[in-house]
Amino acid sequence: MPGIEIRAAIVNAAQTAIATAIVSVFFISTVWAQPEHSPAYIPAQSAKEFSEWLSRLPASQDRNHSAHRFLLGIQASLKIPSDGRIRFLMPRAKSASKKLKGFIDQSFRPDERKRFEDFIERVVTELRQSAAKYESISNGAVAYRLQWLAAGFQALHLGIDDAPWSPSEPLIQLRRANPTIKGVHPITQWPASRYQLIQTPNFEIAFQNANKDAGEIAEVCEQIYAIWQQIFFSYCNEAETSSRQAVQRRNPFQVVVFPNRNAYEKGLQSLVPSIGVSTGYYNQNTRASFFFFERKSYATLVHELTHQFFVEATEGSILFDADKTTGFWAAEGIALFMESYSAIDLGGAFLVDIGGWDSNRLQAARFRFLRDQTWFPWEYFGAINGQKFKTLDDLAPRYSQACGLAHSWMEMDSKSRELLIRNLTALYRQGTPSPLQPSTDDELIQWYRSYMLKGPAHSIDYLPHDNRNELVLSRTKIDSAWLLEQLKLKRNWDSLDVAFTEVDDTAWTKPNVAWDIVRLNVESTHITDNSLESLAKMPRLTELDLSNCEITDSGLRSLAGNKTLRTLWLAGTGVTDQALEILLSMPRLEALQVRGSKITEDGWQRLIKKLPRLKANSTGP
DSSP states (O other), X not given: OOOEEOHHHHHHHTSSOOOOOOOOSTTOOOSSOOSSOOOEXXXXXXXXXXXXXHHHSHHHHOTTSTTHHHHHHHHXXXXXXXXXXXXXXXXXXXXXXXXXXXXXXXXXXXXXXXXXXXXXXXXXXXXXXXXXXXXXXXXXXXXXHHHHHHHHHHTTOTTOOSOOOGGGGGGGOOEEOOHHHHOSOTTTOOOGGGOEEEEOSSEEEEESSOOTTHHHHXXXXXXXXXXXXXXXXXXXXXXXXXXXXXXXXXXXXXXXXXXXXXXXXXXXXXXXXXXXXXXXEEETTTTEEEEEOSSSOOHHHHHHHHHHHHHHSSSSOOOOOTTTOBSTHHHHHHHHXXXXXXXXEOSSEEEEEEOOTTOHHHHHHHIIIIISOEEOOHHHHTTOBHHHHTSSTTHHHHHHHHHHHHHHHHHSOHHHHHHHHHHHHHHHHTSSOOOXXXXXXXXXXXXXXXXXXXXXXXXXXXXXXXXXXXXXXXTSSOBHHHHHHHTTTOOEEEEEEOTTSBOBTHHHHSTTOOOXXXXXXXXXXXXXXXXXXXXXXXXXXXXXXXXXXXXXXXXHGGGTTOSSOOEEEOTTSOOBGGGHHHHHTOTTOOEEEOTTSBOOHHHHHHHHHHOGGGGGGOBOO
16 A cells, blocks of 8 residues: 655644653653753763763863764763663673773873773772662663673773673673584585684674674674663563573574675575565574675664564564564564664773664654655554565665654653553564553644654754764754754764754854755755855765745855756746856756756756756756
8 A cells, every 4th residue: 555645734734743751760851851951861860960070171162172983972871861862881892992991081080080090990989889770679670781881881980890790791701713613504505615604602603704893793683682681671672571581592692694695695595585675684484684784783683683582582482474473563663763873982881872862763754744745544454464565666665764753752751652562572572562642643644744754853962973964954943043952063964954944054154164065955944155165165965955944046156156056946046047057067966956046948958968967967947
């Protein structure tokens, strides 16, 4: 069933946003904080004092200081995010101690280092005390997360020699299998001499060839498993009263890594005829995940491992069928949510965010809902099985809606998060989903829209991640002040869409603010000719949408001779035939949209004649 347009219905039904209840439970905060808010801190008495001390250090206040990102990361780990994302501080391999020492030496004078270490010791002690209190009142889920958090802070102290908390040991115990005993690979049938095997307490990861990133991939696998257990503690533990869990699985998760796409497709063609459309695959029958790595990106790895964990991580029976189970969207949606995994290396630990309004996959969901206004009715979408969900027609929009819904239920508040986790538990263990709220189409559209619109408009302590480079803020309640303040730590973007917002020239013309954006959409904003000189200075700008902005021939002259622009939208602007020479001067321009501008049909034909490459991808008057 195709997606339907809801241009009128969605706007009329959602004029009033649903209020979100404030929940003060640890690690589950309100989704969108108010514009002015006091940060919430982790349950350690010294957390606030520690954070404020760090913020006063010169390196914390100087964006260009080599230790700036390290100190921001530690400060972020001391606070509970106000926007619903889930944040972790995960210990990493001991081999990173040299990197941690470098960060510490760059950050602190000798006297400051001593105080830093004292703060770390206090936080670790206080977190463990908090964990014990939650354990004593039978709240194993919170106790478990606090134990992990304490282990993460402990990993930031070079001088602590205490034994690590036992579940963190897999992150620091990575071993290569002895070539003489590994034998033929049981799934791929590779001879022992043709693959490399990394064994960890919870994984066996086979690489078809030697891979210089093998140890890092293994560490990420263990890290994702530890994070998954923290988020889905109730799924892993029927009795949630205790934080104790087994350190090592009886049967390790099987992961197979191919060196490139060609090897991946060749190796799995007989198992999955349509394997060519994928970049990773979990097979429930073989109980193995398959990947290839041509570039260092862990999104697909995290996605497929999420499927694998829900099927294999518990001893209970699994009735989920990837083709027949109804309510299948939730299985894909939660994997897309987990795909938002983003890590900042702090030397001894990783600061990890899952979810958040800036997560990569969510941008497509926001674009399709707010810009394209596409919605699959819940009566259909919430009930279809995996086979129907995965049909190629409208596949991308279906995935986007699944992603957006998973984000919204996981991030709105503690109640909605628990509802989705119960839904997933029923989906996998009973083979049928449990009810979710809102449950009617009209209510769900309104609720979903409130999530999509409110998030980016509200002030949070934004921490940029290297793998989050696209941002769709179209139709959200932002302006230039928000853009300048909230994105002050990240000015380089692969894609930034602020169409139909209150953004004006201030965002682009403020002195000493150098944006570097590849694809920029400012359609129907308040920018004028005054912005174009600044936009023209962006070194990688290849796409620019100026539709329905107050742009004239005079302003467009700033783009004359631009050597990077490939696609330009001038629809609905005041640009006339006098701008044709400017357009002809752009050597790489290959797509141009001018409908609704003041360029005439005669002028357009002259332009197309001189630049025939425009004809295929352009729209005239």
